Amino acid sequence: MLKLTNTLTGSQEVFAPLDGSTVRMYTCGPTVHNHAHIGNLRTYVFEDILRRHLHSKGWALKHVMNITDIDDKIINRAIEAGQDIKTYAEPYTRAFFEDCGKLRIERPDIITPATDYIPEMIDLVQRLLDAGYAYPEGDSIYYRISRFPNYGRLSRLDRRELKIGARIDADEYEKEEPSDFVLWKAPKNEKEPHWQAPFGAGRPGWHIECSAMAMKQLGETLDIHCGGVDNIFPHHENEIAQSEAVTGKPFVRFWVHGEHLLVEGEKMAKSKGNFYTLRDLLEREYDPLAIRYLLVSVPYRKQLNFTWDGLVAAQRSLERIKEFLFRLNTARLGPGSNPQLDAEAAAAFENALDDDLNTAQALAVVFDLIRKCNTALSDAVVKEDDRKRIFRFFQNVDERLAIVPPMEAIVQGDEQIESLIANRNEARRKRDFASADLIRQQLLDRGVVIEDTREGTKWRRK
RNA sequence: GGCGCCGUACCCAAGUGGUUAAGGGAGAGGUCUGCAAAACCUUUAUGCAUCGGUUCGAAUCCGAUCGGCGCCUCCA
Numbered sequence: 001m002l003k004l005t006n007t008l009t010g011s012q013e014v015f016a017p018l019d020g021s022t023v024r025m026y027t028c029g030p031t032v033h034n035h036a037h038i039g040n041l042r043t044y045v046f047e048d049i050l051r052r053h054l055h056s057k058g059w060a061l062k063h064v065m066n067i068t069d070i071d072d073k074i075i076n077r078a079i080e081a082g083q084d085i086k087t088y089a090e091p092y093t094r095a096f097f098e099d100c101g102k103l104r105i106e107r108p109d110i111i112t113p114a115t116d117y118i119p120e121m122i123d124l125v126q127r128l129l130d131a132g133y134a135y136p137e138g139d140s141i142y143y144r145i146s147r148f149p150n151y152g153r154l155s156r157l158d159r160r161e162l163k164i165g166a167r168i169d170a171d172e173y174e175k176e177e178p179s180d181f182v183l184w185k186a187p188k189n190e191k192e193p194h195w196q197a198p199f200g201a202g203r204p205g206w207h208i209e210c211s212a213m214a215m216k217q218l219g220e221t222l223d224i225h226c227g228g229v230d231n232i233f234p235h236h237e238n239e240i241a242q243s244e245a246v247t248g249k250p251f252v253r254f255w256v257h258g259e260h261l262l263v264e265g266e267k268m269a270k271s272k273g274n275f276y277t278l279r280d281l282l283e284r285e286y287d288p289l290a291i292r293y294l295l296v297s298v299p300y301r302k303q304l305n306f307t308w309d310g311l312v313a314a315q316r317s318l319e320r321i322k323e324f325l326f327r328l329n330t331a332r333l334g335p336g337s338n339p340q341l342d343a344e345a346a347a348a349f350e351n352a353l354d355d356d357l358n359t360a361q362a363l364a365v366v367f368d369l370i371r372k373c374n375t376a377l378s379d380a381v382v383k384e385d386d387r388k389r390i391f392r393f394f395q396n397v398d399e400r401l402a403i404v405p406p407m408e409a410i411v412q413g414d415e416q417i418e419s420l421i422a423n424r425n426e427a428r429r430k431r432d433f434a435s436a437d438l439i440r441q442q443l444l445d446r447g448v449v450i451e452d453t454r455e456g457t458k459w460r461r462k
Numbered sequence: 463g464g465c466g467c468c469g470u471a472c473c474c475a476a477g478u479g480g481u482u483a484a485g486g487g488a489g490a491g492g493u494c495u496g497c498a499a500a501a502c503c504u505u506u507a508u509g510c511a512u513c514g515g516u517u518c519g520a521a522u523c524c525g526a527u528c529g530g531c532g533c534c535u536c537c538a
Binding site: 364 | 464466468475477485487494495502503530533537
């Protein structure tokens with residue numbers, strides 16, 4: 001039974017799709033004007049874990065992610081570069097999915113670029129105008145939040161509590177109330193991209209795209225809507241206001257938000273010099289799997305403090321898993337079965353993830369099993385059938401968390417390496433340890449680690 | 463000012479009322495080894511920011527204090 005913390009109620013609730021079979025999930029995607037940073041990626045990794053977990057429950061999943069390919073930054077930079085916004089945004093969109101791929105984040109089922117849904121957005125704005133939830137002011141259209149009594153429910157912010165006048169955009173001074181937000185922006189000049197609409201030429205405000213795309217692809221009530229906590233207000237609050245004003249139905253059943261990542265205890269910011277993209281980390285030769293491991297090791301609802309020490313520790317943890325799989329794979333086992341070895345592991349792993357995606361607990365289950373099996377291997381009580389079962393368990397762990405080192409890195413036939421090892425063992429037999437150590441160093445230089453065990457010399461790739 | 467989250471060992475971190483407070487990293491001891499830089503095992507909090515309260519029983523609930531972080535119309 002999967003429990004998720006719903007921001008709407010602030011408490012854990014048992015999740016099941018509304019129609020009993022298909023989960024309709026929408027996750028806020030990137031604004032493609034630069035490369036994703038590790039904070040962004042933490043959120044996408046959390047959503048990926050959720051996605052994989054929902055699949056494992058036997059439900060079908062329809063997962064939609066938007067690409068925001070129109071906003072002020074994109075427009076300004078595209079104009080500077082003398083490109084149209086699609087041309088400007090395209091490489092960043094491609095880079096985003098490349099980064100996701102490196103972190104083993106699965107691709108959503110449907111990807112919706114905002115600029116492909118302009119007619120749907122125009123339609124929504126028109127319906128909000130017709131129903132009196134929106135009003136024109138100047139050449140732009142605004143949402144009248146005084147018409148929507150539930151405004152502030154998600155973020156627990158009373159309208160009166162909003163600090164008035166803190167940051168009001170220069171072109172929005174004509175609003176009826178400072179907290180009203182823009183649905184449709186009149187172009188400031190001819191260079192800005194704009195579309196014709198019955199209520200005037202312009203471009204969509206930020207929030208309307210998600211309402212339009214989510215409802216177009218998933219219907220008027222979604223099962224799950226995810227994003228980072230910073231999106232609770234105003235973005236998701238505004239989505240609710242827009243969508244529910246038009247449909248009269250609940251827009252989202254479960255709002256699930258991922259906490260932020262900090263770097264060395266501080267908010268990541270370009271001005272602080274602690275701002276990292278995935279590319280920055282890969283340039284420093286960190287393993288993408290270790291980065292994913294670090295992001296998975298802290299449950300999504302807790303702030304994650306990213307540190308270099310933490311990343312090194314994550315890499316070491318991964319090596320422990322790899323070493324165990326190597327040992328299990330190369331061990332000489334007798335026939336039979338010893339089922340109590342892993343009797344509780346699969347259920348404990350499942351329960352951990354069912355408990356609001358407690359990935360830290362799930363990893364603890366994995367390491368508990370490793371320690372138990374290592375001891376059992378030393379005592380020679382692991383049998384052939386156990387190996388198969390335990391490998392199956394790890395296969396499941398990998399399908400769910402995607403943090404298990406690939407077996408190809410562990411198991412490999414290579415005659416050249418095996419003959420070097422044979423030479424080394426011959427040297428050892430003759431007690432020519434200088435030659436033996438030389439060969440060991442040669443192998444190490446090629447990324448091959450050797451281990452002398454009671455069962456003979458074993459090797460694996462680093 | 464308003465709303466909210468958090469503080470568990472050297473570091474990361476699970477646990478949110480009931481046996482000896484998970485797990486990972488690091489350190490220390492040991493096993494194996496020609497050697498080990500590998501691997502494996504064991505070990506490391508009478509203690510859960512502090513102080514008070516509730517309770518037969520508190521890391522867990524309540525209150526206060528201290529400290530950190532977030533949101534309050536750019537934001538994952």
